Amino acid sequence: MTSTVLTGISELWTLDPALDDPARPGDVADAQVLRYAAVVIEEGRIAWTGPAADAPAADAREDLGGRAVLPGWVDSHSHLVFDGDRAAEFEARMAGRSYSAGGIAVTTDATRAAADARLRDLVRDRIAEAVAGGTTCLETKTGYGLTVADELRAAQLLDALIAEGALDEATFLGAHLVPREFDGEDGRPGAAQYVDLVAGEMLAAVAEHVRWIDVFCEDGAFDPEQSAQVLRAGAAAGLGLRVHGHQLGRSGGVALAAALGAASVDHVNHLAAEDVEALAATAARPTAPGDRPGLLAVDAGPTVATVLPACDLSTRAPLAPARELLDAGAAVAIASNCNPGTSYTSAMSFCVTTAVLQMHLSLGEAVRAATRGGALALRRGDVGHLGVGARADLHVLDAPAAIHLAYRPGMPMTHRVWRHGQEQPLAPVPPTPTP
Ligand SMILES: N=CN[C@@H](CCC(=O)O)C(=O)O
Ligand SMILES: [Zn+2]
Structure with missing residues (x-):
């Protein structure tokens, strides 16, 4: 079993369903965004999230350089x-x-x-x-x-x-x-x-x-x-x-x-x-x-x-x-x-x-x-959040905080993407010629 720990996360938006605030069902509770955080991916799933200082050892370690991470x-x-x-x-x-x-x-x-x-x-x-x-x-x-x-x-x-x-x-x-x-x-x-x-x-x-x-x-x-x-x-x-x-x-x-x-x-x-x-x-x-x-x-x-x-x-x-x-x-x-x-x-x-x-x-x-x-x-419980057990689908923003999505409209914000625990190529797709 291989595991990877990602550190250097300025904001980790877990949106963990277990931490939903019933008073604000359409919103994100404070506890669902971790600061200075880390996440462990194992076998395509989220195995651990928490403060970077407490991150467990893993087979591989990567520093995301102070970026915000959202569920894909x-x-x-x-x-x-x-x-x-x-x-x-x-x-x-x-x-x-x-x-x-x-x-x-x-x-x-x-x-x-x-x-x-x-x-x-x-x-x-x-x-x-x-x-x-x-x-x-x-x-x-x-x-x-x-x-x-x-x-x-x-x-x-x-x-x-x-x-x-x-x-x-x-x-x-x-x-x-x-x-x-x-x-x-x-x-x-x-x-x-x-x-x-x-x-x-x-x-x-x-x-x-x-x-x-x-x-x-x-x-x-x-x-x-x-x-x-x-x-x-x-x-x-x-x-x-x-x-x-x-x-x-x-x-x-x-x-x-x-x-x-x-x-x-x-x-x-x-x-x-x-x-x-x-x-x-x-x-x-x-x-x-x-x-x-x-x-x-x-x-x-x-x-x-x-x-x-x-x-x-x-x-x-x-x-x-x-x-x-x-x-x-x-x-x-x-x-x-x-x-x-x-x-x-x-x-x-x-x-x-x-x-x-x-x-x-x-x-x-x-x-x-x-x-x-x-x-x-889509009636799925395995995606859309980064609670433990969720599919390891991560969207790393090229920004220190997710509010940059709206604060810097139109700027390229996607830095890296993991899907099912696999990092995805982000190369631009060439246009398909018209037949
Ligand atoms: N509204 C119906 N279907 C598509 C549009 C399809 C089309 O115009 O080709 C939609 O969701 O907007
Ligand atoms: Zn449609």
Whole structure:
């Protein structure tokens, strides 16, 4: 058994769940940040944390030079399986056009046309980019295939990446958009038939490869009734539920997610007071142990409100009311929503910075939402914190204090990253040439 002790840590944000302050559920308690600290990693897990002066001996010792250490970011929402980019659409948006779900079809065409090896390389490169920004636990979705064969191909790709330890969580998003061949025009089958396909044959094909099912419950995509059909079928297949909701308007996705016990509803830009209350009311729902170490049951616990700050900026949407959600007592996560249409970035540090500067979260609230919040949204107890026994996922900042994330916006802050106890390469990923 080999062990490593890391010393020279100015701030060690353990976020240890055993030290949560019940009076401030969305925040970080003083006891969860150790000063002048050390951490011992053994067999990919956190074996010890405490004052540097008391650090035990280990096989290897490294001095981090007075830097702050956080748990790696837990990015609970991304769409990395795609080809092509939509820079022109983005540029048009910056010139005044508004976002609509229809852009998904453009990426679907490019993704269907991509060879398997190219798609795999693209996803790998995007994961490497995310890790280089401090992300150590990552969820990603299918959703740019929208045929049984293409959704299955994406799900199998994600399953393989999870098996090799490169990725953590996979989500089936066949209900991303009604594809053109089902648009109901000129005698084509229509949305109801596509929903039947997603909830039937497509789900049956992909279910063994994913832990989650998601639906884009929004005007121009799927209405609450169609969304419920897909989610109920997913639950019957043993999958956990996730919802894209209230991105473009009050789509009904929040009420649906809360009613069906979804683990998360994401975007949440357009919320009425009753939506905030509905989410806060789920916060008391207890989690339950899952059937694999480190995992919680997908169907117990709060419906987390996942805010996507980079997406809000990139679509010039009203920022999700993260402050109001926390004040009401809702569980909140921050995620990147990395995708080619609305948020082409996996930079979680940027999302945290934005949450502090523009959504009015304290640094502690934002860090917690991007670590423990994401872990709760993914129903995982093994990541998002550095309590003893947690996965050794560490994000070393090139700063003496984590507040520098917001104090020095835009400056490169990721110094070193460990994932599963292994230090990760942080070399920049070269651009993939357009075919
Ligand atoms: N809103 C739905 N899906 C993605 C956007 C997908 C796209 O435009 O390609 C999102 O989460 O923002
Ligand atoms: Zn999304």
